[in-house]
Amino acid sequence: MQGFTESMVLGAGGLNIGDMIIQLVFFLGLLALLGKFAWGPLMNMMKEREDYVANEINTAEKSREEAQRMQREASEELKSTRQDAQNIIEDARKTAGQQERDILENAKAESERIKESARQEIEQEKEKAVQALKDQVASMSVMIASKVIEKELSQKDQEALINQYIDKAGEDR
Numbered sequence: 001m002q003g004f005t006e007s008m009v010l011g012a013g014g015l016n017i018g019d020m021i022i023q024l025v026f027f028l029g030l031l032a033l034l035g036k037f038a039w040g041p042l043m044n045m046m047k048e049r050e051d052y053v054a055n056e057i058n059t060a061e062k063s064r065e066e067a068q069r070m071q072r073e074a075s076e077e078l079k080s081t082r083q084d085a086q087n088i089i090e091d092a093r094k095t096a097g098q099q100e101r102d103i104l105e106n107a108k109a110e111s112e113r114i115k116e117s118a119r120q121e122i123e124q125e126k127e128k129a130v131q132a133l134k135d136q137v138a139s140m141s142v143m144i145a146s147k148v149i150e151k152e153l154s155q156k157d158q159e160a161l162i163n164q165y166i167d168k169a170g171e172d173r
Contacts, residue, residue, distance in 0.1 A: 143165065
């Protein structure tokens with residue numbers, strides 16, 4: 001009984017080993033139940049959350065890299081487009097300059113052709129006028145000679161006859 005009394009004494013003011021063992025068993029059972037029903041799902045939920053966050057970070061990183069790549073491509077395309085536009089403008093300037101030179105050359109050639117044509121036309125008209133004048137002078141000479149032959153005229157009559165034929169020639173023109 002003495003052992004029993006000692007265990008009671010310990011129980012009254014000290015440690016009771018039986019209660020401790022029961023509490024330890026309940027604690028271990030509670031830990032097992034928590035591990036199975038709370039800790040496992042909680043850890044799974046934390047792992048899923050960790051995976052989700054890691055996946056979101058990877059997706060965001062890939063999106064950032066894709067955006068940077070697209071920005072570089074757009075920048076290169078813009079640079080290429082600007083260069084193409086500059087080349088087109090330069091080609092247009094060269095073409096316009098060539099067209100300007102061609103137009104000026106054509107205008108000069110046309111001007112020279114028109115001048116030469118006018119010169120030839122003037123020369124032809126001059127030759128026609130000279131020929132017409134020669135013809136008139138010849139016909140007047142023949143007419144005067146025939147009149148002179150018909151009658152012999154005095155100096156005064158000859159001058160009047162010449163003036164009359166000159167006036168008549170001027171009217172015919």
